[in-house]
Amino acid sequence: MMRFIMPIILIGIAVSVFFVFANPLYEDVSALKIQATAYNEALDNSKMLENERDKLTAKYNAVDPENLIKIKKLLPENVDNIRLILEIEQMASPYGMVLKDVKYNTTDTNAVATTTTAVVQGGIAKPAHKDYGIFDLEFSTSGTYHNFINFTKNLESNLRIVDISSIAFSSDTGVNINTKSASSSEVYKYNFHIRTYWLKN
Numbered sequence: 001m002m003r004f005i006m007p008i009i010l011i012g013i014a015v016s017v018f019f020v021f022a023n024p025l026y027e028d029v030s031a032l033k034i035q036a037t038a039y040n041e042a043l044d045n046s047k048m049l050e051n052e053r054d055k056l057t058a059k060y061n062a063v064d065p066e067n068l069i070k071i072k073k074l075l076p077e078n079v080d081n082i083r084l085i086l087e088i089e090q091m092a093s094p095y096g097m098v099l100k101d102v103k104y105n106t107t108d109t110n111a112v113a114t115t116t117t118a119v120v121q122g123g124i125a126k127p128a129h130k131d132y133g134i135f136d137l138e139f140s141t142s143g144t145y146h147n148f149i150n151f152t153k154n155l156e157s158n159l160r161i162v163d164i165s166s167i168a169f170s171s172d173t174g175v176n177i178n179t180k181s182a183s184s185s186e187v188y189k190y191n192f193h194i195r196t197y198w199l200k201n
Contacts, residue, residue: 073159076198079135084160084196088139091154095147101191103138133198136165144186155194165193 081104089099143151148169155162168191 070159074161076160079133079198081135081137084135084137085139087158087160088155091158092141092143092151095143095151097141097143097147097151099139099141101138101140104136131200133200135196135198136193137196138191138193140189140191142187142189145188148188148190161197163195165195167192 085099085102092099141151152164152167156164169188171188
């Protein structure tokens with residue numbers, strides 16, 4: 001009888017030892033394997049991202065530096081309102097046109113760019129994120145109609161993106177401009193409202 005009892009006792013002890021010691025250890029090892037797999041996947045993803053970064057960096061470095069300057073001027077990384085005003089003044093100067101009544105509001109334009117709403121599925125509106133800001137600028141100037149046309153063409157063909165939102169003009173016979181062919185009756189006052197854009201970081 002004892003022969004049969006001892007093996008049963010030993011088997012019972014072995015099973016107890018397995019559940020008390022070996023099973024928790026096995027679970028710990030399994031958990032570590034899962035973590036190791038997750039870390040390996042993260043490492044692989046990291047290497048893929050590094051490779052993509054290196055490819056993009058190589059493409060960026062291959063771009064002609066002059067073209068990079070043009071791109072940054074086309075869509076600058078900040079409002080840069082002073083530079084824009086100076087550029088417009090330079091375009092107007094050959095036609096004897098002087099910028100006056102310059103108005104802008106950076107805070108309001110940022111608000112416009114960040115509070116625009118978009119309709120999503122279900123008809124629920126939520127704020128739409130934009131990667132660019134909008135900058136509105138108003139100014140007035142005076143000159144002949146011919147000079148106005150030339151100045152407007154230069155403004156529209158400027159490398160920096162500029163949208164002319166509106167132009168209002170009226171007679172301005174009391175203004176002297178620096179052109180030989182113009183008389184006082186040919187001079188008009190023009191009120192410009194333009195819009196430009198800048199890239200958010």
